[in-house]
Amino acid sequence: MHMLNLARDMDDERMGLYPTPPDPDYNFEHFRTRHFLQDLAGTLEARGVAPGALAPDFGLPLVSGGIVRLSELRDKPVLLHFGSVT
Amino acid sequence: MKELFARWSDRVHFLDVLIRQAHPGADWPTYRTFEEKAYDAQRYVDEEDLPWPVLVDDLEGTVHREYGGMTDPTYLIDLDGRVSFYNMWTFAPVLHQAVEALLEQGGRGVVMDGIDQVPHFAPALTDGWGGIRRGLPRSYVEMEMAAPGSATAVAAGRLLKPFVGGIALRSQPLSPETRVTLAIGLGALAFVGARALMRRRGHA
Numbered sequence: 001m002h003m004l005n006l007a008r009d010m011d012d013e014r015m016g017l018y019p020t021p022p023d024p025d026y027n028f029e030h031f032r033t034r035h036f037l038q039d040l041a042g043t044l045e046a047r048g049v050a051p052g053a054l055a056p057d058f059g060l061p062l063v064s065g066g067i068v069r070l071s072e073l074r075d076k077p078v079l080l081h082f083g084s085v086t
Numbered sequence: 087m088k089e090l091f092a093r094w095s096d097r098v099h100f101l102d103v104l105i106r107q108a109h110p111g112a113d114w115p116t117y118r119t120f121e122e123k124a125y126d127a128q129r130y131v132d133e134e135d136l137p138w139p140v141l142v143d144d145l146e147g148t149v150h151r152e153y154g155g156m157t158d159p160t161y162l163i164d165l166d167g168r169v170s171f172y173n174m175w176t177f178a179p180v181l182h183q184a185v186e187a188l189l190e191q192g193g194r195g196v197v198m199d200g201i202d203q204v205p206h207f208a209p210a211l212t213d214g215w216g217g218i219r220r221g222l223p224r225s226y227v228e229m230e231m232a233a234p235g236s237a238t239a240v241a242a243g244r245l246l247k248p249f250v251g252g253i254a255l256r257s258q259p260l261s262p263e264t265r266v267t268l269a270i271g272l273g274a275l276a277f278v279g280a281r282a283l284m285r286r287r288g289h290a
Contacts, residue, residue, distance in 0.1 A: 027118075031110070040205065046201060050200075052196050053169055058152075060149060064131075070101075073099050077098050077163060077188055079160060079185070083103075085126050086109040086114050086217045
C-alpha cells in the first residue's frame with residue numbers, strides 16, 4: 001500500500017497509471033498559492049451560509065457506520081466542523 | 087477542540103465532516119475514490135482518538151461547498167436548524183463564547199453578530215504540524231512554494247508549543263489579568279530588544 005502511494009505520488013497522472021481524481025480543481029493534487037488566496041478572498045466576502053439562514057440539510061455516512069441527517073438533530077444545538085486530515 | 091467537546095458535549099451535538107486533502111502527500115494522497123476518502127477518515131479517527139462523530143463528504147465535496155468551501159470552518163446551528171454563528175477559521179475560544187451565548191438565550195437565534203471572519207493563524211501555527219507531517223515531504227515543499235515561510239513557521243510553532251500553546255490553543259478567552267501580563271511581558275521584551283539594538287549601534 002505504501003509503495004503504491006509512493007509510486008502514485010511521482011506524478012503518475014502523466015504516466016496514465018491512475019485515474020485523475022474527479023473534479024481536480026476541488027480535489028487538487030498540489031497545494032498552491034491560489035488555494036491560500038481563495039481562502040482569504042472567501043473570508044473577506046464571508047463565503048458560506050449566512051447567519052440566520054437555514055443550514056442546508058444533508059445526510060452523510062458516519063465513519064463508525066450509519067447515516068447522520070442534520071435535520072434530525074434538533075434537540076440540541078449543533079457544532080458542525082469541516083476539516084481535512086492533512 | 088477536545089476541551090470544547092469535554093465542556094459542551096452533553097448540551098451540544100458535535101459533527102466533524104471530512105473534506106478534501108488540503109496538503110496531499112505520499113502517504114495521504116489526493117482522493118480518487120470515495121473508498122479512499124472513507125479509509126482515510128477511519129485512519130484519522132483511530133490515530134487522533136477522536137471522541138466525536140466523523141462524517142465523510144462525497145468525493146465532489148457537495149456538502150462542503152454548500153457551506154462555503156472554506157478550509158477549516160465551524161458552524162454553530164441553533165434548535166431551528168438555522169446558522170447561529172459562523173466561525174470561518176475555527177478557533178476554540180470564539181466557539182466557546184458562541185456556544186455559551188446561544189445556550190444563554192435558549193438555543194435559538196444569532197449570537198455574537200453571527201460571524202467571525204478573523205483569519206486565526208495561531209492554532210494552525212502551533213497545531214498544524216500534524217497535517218503537514220502526514221503529507222511530508224511534498225506538503226512542506228508545496229506550502230513553502232505557495233506561501234513562503236508558512237511551513238517553516240508551522241514547524242517552529244510546534245517547537246514553541248510548550249510555551250505558547252496555552253495561549254494559541256486555549257479553549258476559553260484570556261482573562262483580563264492574563265492579557266495585561268502578556269502585554270507587559272511583550273512590552274518588556276520589546277524594550278530590552280530596542281535597548282540592545284541601540285547599544286550595538288552606539289558601538290558601531
